[in-house]
Amino acid sequence: MRAGDRLVMDAVRRSGPWPAVLAVTAITGAAGELALPYAAGRTVDGFVSARPEATSWLAACAVIVAGIILCESAGVWARGASSAYAAARLRLSVLRHVLGVGPAATRRFPEGELVTRTGLNAEEAGRAPESVTGALALLVPTVGALVALTLIDPALTATLVAGIALILLVLRAFLRATTTIAGGYQEVQGEIAARLVDALGGARTIAAAGTADRETRRVLGPLDRLRAHGMELWRANASAGIQAGLIVPLVEVAVLAVGGLRLAAGDLTIGELYAAARYAVLGAALSTSLGHIGGLARARAAAARVAELLALPTTYYGTRHLPPSHAAPASHAAPALHATSAPHAAPVADARPGALELRGVTAAGLVVDELVIAGGSVTAVVGRSGSGKSLLAALAARLADPVAGTVLLDGVPLPELDRAELRRAIGYAFERPVLVGDTVGKAIGLGTDDHGAVSAAATAACADGFIRRLPGGYATPIADTPLSGGERQRIGLARAFAQGERLLVLDDATSSLDTVTERQVGNALTAESRGRTRLIVAHRLTTASRADRVVWLEDGTVLGHAPHHELWRDPRYRAVFQGDVS
Numbered sequence: 379m380r381a382g383d384r385l386v387m388d389a390v391r392r393s394g395p396w397p398a399v400l401a402v403t404a405i406t407g408a409a410g411e412l413a414l415p416y417a418a419g420r421t422v423d424g425f426v427s428a429r430p431e432a433t434s435w436l437a438a439c440a441v442i443v444a445g446i447i448l449c450e451s452a453g454v455w456a457r458g459a460s461s462a463y464a465a466a467r468l469r470l471s472v473l474r475h476v477l478g479v480g481p482a483a484t485r486r487f488p489e490g491e492l493v494t495r496t497g498l499n500a501e502e503a504g505r506a507p508e509s510v511t512g513a514l515a516l517l518v519p520t521v522g523a524l525v526a527l528t529l530i531d532p533a534l535t536a537t538l539v540a541g542i543a544l545i546l547l548v549l550r551a552f553l554r555a556t557t558t559i560a561g562g563y564q565e566v567q568g569e570i571a572a573r574l575v576d577a578l579g580g581a582r583t584i585a586a587a588g589t590a591d592r593e594t595r596r597v598l599g600p601l602d603r604l605r606a607h608g609m610e611l612w613r614a615n616a617s618a619g620i621q622a623g624l625i626v627p628l629v630e631v632a633v634l635a636v637g638g639l640r641l642a643a644g645d646l647t648i649g650e651l652y653a654a655a656r657y658a659v660l661g662a663a664l665s666t667s668l669g670h671i672g673g674l675a676r677a678r679a680a681a682a683r684v685a686e687l688l689a690l691p692t693t694y695y696g697t698r699h700l701p702p703s704h705a706a707p708a709s710h711a712a713p714a715l716h717a718t719s720a721p722h723a724a725p726v727a728d729a730r731p732g733a734l735e736l737r738g739v740t741a742a743g744l745v746v747d748e749l750v751i752a753g754g755s756v757t758a759v760v761g762r763s764g765s766g767k768s769l770l771a772a773l774a775a776r777l778a779d780p781v782a783g784t785v786l787l788d789g790v791p792l793p794e795l796d797r798a799e800l801r802r803a804i805g806y807a808f809e810r811p812v813l814v815g816d817t818v819g820k821a822i823g824l825g826t827d828d829h830g831a832v833s834a835a836a837t838a839a840c841a842d843g844f845i846r847r848l849p850g851g852y853a854t855p856i857a858d859t860p861l862s863g864g865e866r867q868r869i870g871l872a873r874a875f876a877q878g879e880r881l882l883v884l885d886d887a888t889s890s891l892d893t894v895t896e897r898q899v900g901n902a903l904t905a906e907s908r909g910r911t912r913l914i915v916a917h918r919l920t921t922a923s924r925a926d927r928v929v930w931l932e933d934g935t936v937l938g939h940a941p942h943h944e945l946w947r948d949p950r951y952r953a954v955f956q957g958d959v960s
Contacts, residue, residue, distance in 0.1 A: 381689065382682030386506040386674075389464045389681070393507040396460030400453060400508070404515030407449030410442045412522040415656030417442060423649035457508045465504025472496050472684055478692040481777050486690060490572030495683050499564060502680035509673035516667045523661035527633075527654060531646065534654050537636050538661045541629030545622060545664045549671055552618040556675035559614060563607035564679055566600045573597040615672060622665035633658035693779070696794035700787065700803055700880070703731040730754035731788055732880040732911030734774055739783035743934040744769045746783070753788070753880075754909045756924070758916040758942070760954055761931035767915045770931065771885040774913050775806045787881060805878020809886040810863075811870025818845055818859060819852030822872045835876035840898050841868035864895065871899060884914045900924055919955045930954070 390397060417439045424432025473496055476483045483492060520542065527534040577584065577593050584593050637654045640646045646654070730753035739746040744766035751757050759767045772778040773785050776792040785792045787803060795803075815821035823832045832852065836842040844865055848854040861869070874882055884903075900921060903912055916922050923942045930938040930945055938945050945951045 380682065381685035382678050385468075385503060385681040385685045385688070386510070386677055389468055389503060389506045389677075390510050392467065393460050393464040394467075396456050396463055397507045397511050399456040400460060400511040401515070403449045403453040403456060404511065405518055407446050407453065408515060408518035408522060410446040410449065411519050411660055412526060412657075414439060414442045414446070415653040415660070416526070418656070419649035419653035422652055423647060426648065457512070460507045460511070461505045463504075464507050465501040468504050468684070469496060469500040472500050472687055475688055475690070475692060479690045480693055481772065483687070483690055487687070488572035488575070490570075490575035491568040492687070493575065494564075494568040494571040495687050498567065499680040499683045502564070503677050503684050505673055506677035506681065509670045509677055512670040513667050513674060516663050516670070519660040519663050523657040523663075526657045527661070530650050530654055530657075531637070531640055533636055533640065534633055534658075537632045538629060538658055541625060541632065541662060542664060544625050545629075545662065548618055548621045548625065549664065549667065552614060552668065553671050553675050555614050556611065556672055557678045559607055559610045560676045561679035561682060563604065563611065564676075564683055566604045566607060568683070569600050570597065570604070573599075611672075615668065618668055622668065626662045626665045629662050630655065630658045693776075694793055695797040695800065696791075697796055698790055698794045699796060699799050700731075700790055703880075730909060732909075733788055734881060734911060734913065735784075735786040735789075736770075736773065737784045737786070739773065739780045739785060741773060741778060741780040741783075742769060744773075744931075745934055746770070746936055749929065749936060749939060751911060751913065751927075751929075753911055755926045756903065756912045756914070757927050757929060758914050758922040758925035759929045759931065760916050760922050760951075762954060764933075765931040766934045767931055768885050770929070771806075771883050771913060771915050774881070775804050775883040776800060777806065801877070803878065803880045805874035805876070805882045807867075807871045807874035807882070807884045809867070811866060811873070813856050813866065813869060813873075815856060817850070817853050817855055818848065818869065821856055821869060822852075822876050824873065824877060826876065831876055832872075836869075836872040838875050838899075839868045839871035840895050841865070841872045845869075868895070868899075878910060879908075881911045881913065884912070886915050886917065922955070 417435055421432055421435040421439055423429075424435055476492060476496060487495070524535055524538060524542075527538055574597050577597050584590055634651075634655055637646060637651045641648070641651050732753040734751040736746045736749040738748070759770055761767050769778065773780060776785070779793065787795070792800065813821040815824065819829070819832050822835060826832065829852070833842060836845055836852075845852055845854075848859060871884070874884065882903075896918075897920070903914065914921060914925065916925070916928075922928050925942060927940060928938070928942050928945055929936060930951055932950070938948070938951065
């Protein structure tokens with residue numbers, strides 16, 4: 379069974395009580411539909427023979443019809459509820475999984491594609507219980523009709539079985555074709571969404587360049603393919619509908635013909651012939667399941683796309699904790715090297731917490747044989763664009779895992795750390811931070827109620843002043859706070875300061891700050907009173923010069939790990955800052 383089909387079955391099994399409600403209403407309604415021809419036949423025979431029980435059978439017909447209507451109404455309500463419940467549950471599960479995967483999800487799929495699969499495709503897959511239950515419910519009148527016809531006359535049953543076999547062949551071909559076509563349709567939808575998200579991210583650039591029309595054509599470029607898939611779906615539906623529409627009358631005529639012969643032979647009554655005709659219609663009811671089969675095909679195609687997200691491996695967390703701050707082990711140090719030497723560990727003078735080690739690390743073009751960053755130190759990571767600076771920062775904060783090798787914090791491999799322990803120990807600030815939390819204060823504290831710590835972190839990030847000028851200060855809702863790029867970066871910095879107890883990782887986190895503010899933040903980082911290790915992805919000469927040591931990257935390789943003034947002797951290192959120096 380394919381992953382998408384397993385997901386469909388899982389959606390059916392875990393859709394709460396609604397599939398059971400659908401099944402009860404469907405079976406009860408089908409039982410009523412099966413009973414109605416018999417009651418109607420007895421009514422006809424009663425009136426033809428002028429029997430007194432004819433009135434009673436007529437009343438029974440009315441009760442049965444009322445029950446069928448009630449079941450249909452309850453089924454409509456249950457179908458909507460089951461779809462909503464299954465879609466909500468699946469969407470929540472997918473969202474949790476994608477967030478658990480972390481940045482690896484966006485490296486595998488474009489953001490617009492993720493949104494489409496998590497939203498639209500999860501909702502489509504969530505309709506599987508309705509489609510599956512509806513299709514299976516149609517088996518009830520079909521099986522019941524076969525049983526009833528057998529009781530009336532086995533010859534009628536054989537005729538109906540032949541017709542049902544033809545209908546099943548049509549439905550099977552329709553399901554397979556529609557699943558494939560629907561998958562292509564949904565794939566193009568995801569492609570358009572991915573292009574739209576990219577365009578929205580560059581909206582200012584597009585407006586400034588005056589390329590809105592060209593960008594619109596680019597975003598909507600796949601529409602022709604979307605239309606082609608839509609037309610294929612329409613043709614598949616039309617073809618299956620025509621085939622089923624031809625088979626059903628033929629089945630009914632065949633059953634009536636056989637029944638007429640049996641009536642002429644005296645083996646059937648007029649009422650039984652009428653009942654046989656009605657049972658032939660019920661037996662061919664599978665032909666009306668094209669809508670359910672089409673819904674199931676779309677659900678299968680959507681579930682296959684959702685299953686690809688769920689197949690992404692989530693980040694594994696261990697159960698270990700870091701050693702107490704006063705007992706953090708010293709790193710395995712090697713003598714300091716000059717810029718032209720092979721990179722190894724820097725000497726560690728003491729056992730201050732926050733020691734970071736990379737041993738034999740390989741990840742997406744980055745290779746680090748051995749690198750030790752002393753606890754409590756300030757380390758700048760420099761290099762040309764594409765040299766691996768952001769990847770090194772992501773590895774240090776465990777926003778990415780290496781393909782090979784180990785990253786350790788205070789002697790403990792990061793994957794072995796408890797999740798809460800890891801996130802408590804490491805604070806991370808990005809170039810374009812996303813602020814999570816209802817208010818500015820909560821966005822900085824991320825759940826902490828220590829207002830003093832939040833305020834101190836904001837002060838260190840030079841954010842306290844403008845936050846206090848907001849209408850509600852730290853209690854101002856994020857949604858009501860228009861922030862510039864620099865203000866957003868400062869809140870992101872404050873969040874990192876408030877969270878990381880042992881290690882702060884700053885990945886281009888001051889790029890939107892003005893010169894004065896950046897100098898103030900840089901001073902705060904250098905003179906950090908809590909003695910945390912600071913790893914700073916740096917682009918400016920002043921940042922590198924203020925650091926205790928510099929990790930110099932080139933084409934994914936560490937060319938040097940030494941103080942800035944030592945590395946400065948190498949012209950290749952100076953070339954990294956050529957634009958800044960000039």
